[in-house]
Amino acid sequence: MKFSSFLKDKILQIALIIFGILTIEVFLVPYPYGKFIKIYIPIVILTLYSISILIEYFIKARYYSHIYYLLNELDNKYLITEVIKNANFIEGKILKDILEETDKSMLENVNQYKYSQEDYKEYIEMWIHEIKTPIATSKMIIENNKSEITKSIDEELNKIDNYIEQALYYARSNTVEKDYYIKKNNLKDIVNEVIRKNRAVLITEKVSVNTHDLEMEVNTDSKWIVFILNQIIQNSIKYMKNNNLDQINIYAKQGKENITLYIEDNGIGIKEGEINRVFEKGFTGTNGRISSKKSTGIGLYICKKLCDKLGIAIELNSTQDKGTQVILRFPNDSYIDMK
């Protein structure tokens, strides 16, 4: 609170006091009081008034500057009501009252959204669980009636299953509540599961897959990490050159603070200017606009969100026409920041 703006606020009071003093002086003119009185009265009035105004200024300035200080320090600024002290002047009390009221109403409002989002997520989860049975049934029917046609339907079913999976994890990545379970997992088991999942495409496309140095333990949720790796590998498959020399290499390195997992391909790569945008929601880039690729710009976005929740750092490097490398860094420590 600037002193000048405070004074500006008091301009009416000051004007009235000066006006009062002037009228007193004018009234006193005809009377034969000494010069002393005539000077003494305005000086006393002005001094006392100045003192009162200064005291008020200091009290208010201290109070408000403290609030600003707290506001600066707080990560969640809306918590300010909880930390400000009770004021001993009326405007301060009113301010706190108003803040408390608005806070309460805002909290109700936010909660309403939170609940409706939770509700929606629960519905999506339920829906996804429901739809898995008909998919499983369809796959069984295909298995019992093998032909070229059912094989082709099976491929489409796999796509449907992938999209459903994406929807599930998108819903999960958006909630505040923690619904993952961190435990020790063998990196090799996880990687193998993802490769097995994609083996039909990898074999028909003649992709050579090399894995090594994966005998390590990482602390993470196995389902979530399988989803993340699956998205990454599917990207590799999607953006291959299909020249019969396609390769995917997966390996890990044990560092001091983390275990680093590398997933590398020799696909078409990503334009230099687009690399730092790949984790943005809806970003498809030049590659995604190739008609056959049909990028949704959602996969890597969800990966990044899930990684953030699990405390895994995800990076992507790429050289156009040379290939792409995705790096996942798992914290070594058994303690993982639960956000």
Place this chain on the structure above:
Amino acid sequence: MQKILIVEDDEKLRDELEIFLNNNGYKAESLKKFNNTIQDIIDIKPDLILLDINLPGADGQYICKEIRKISQLPIIVVTSRDNDIDELLSINYGADHYVTKPFNIQILLAKISSLLRRTTLGTNNEKIDAKEFILNISKSTIERENKEIELTKNEIKILLHLLERRNNIVSREEIMDYLWESNSFIDDNTLTVNITRLRNKLQELDLKELLETKRGQGYILK
């Protein structure tokens, strides 16, 4: 023939599973009513059960827990609940495997056969007598008339698969699929090399003519 009981409330899935298992050398049966599931399971005395979690009446995890109190019968949980917590709970209650829908049927089949093998033989090491030779899986060798030749991990898997499908043409894709299923992610060239080596080893036992190449179709073990 070993009896597999399907405990699943989705009628169509249960029927298709039954057909599939019956086609693959098992005797499959399924429960149609779920008001007395635990007693029904005990009465049917299956060699293995496939158990759904979401069931009318008692849920799968409870059933699993109750069955374990009285029997060591192998249980594979088949469910659409795809999260670590349910998986952990089921395993803790005594399920042997946890498979999520939509499951890969070949993997399910492999899990069934390995579980049954373990419970019937009691151990994992085994010898397969293929008439002309003996495949010793635990030692990873092939034997004939006191001659013994070591096989690599991939070679033994290939031979095992050809043996399972004996007198049928097995395509290269099928062999690769089988190998990838068991985490050997070999490429086309490696497969060629493996087959050549396997053939050479068979030749050392004078069994070269057993493994034939069908050009453009695959391989056949006679």
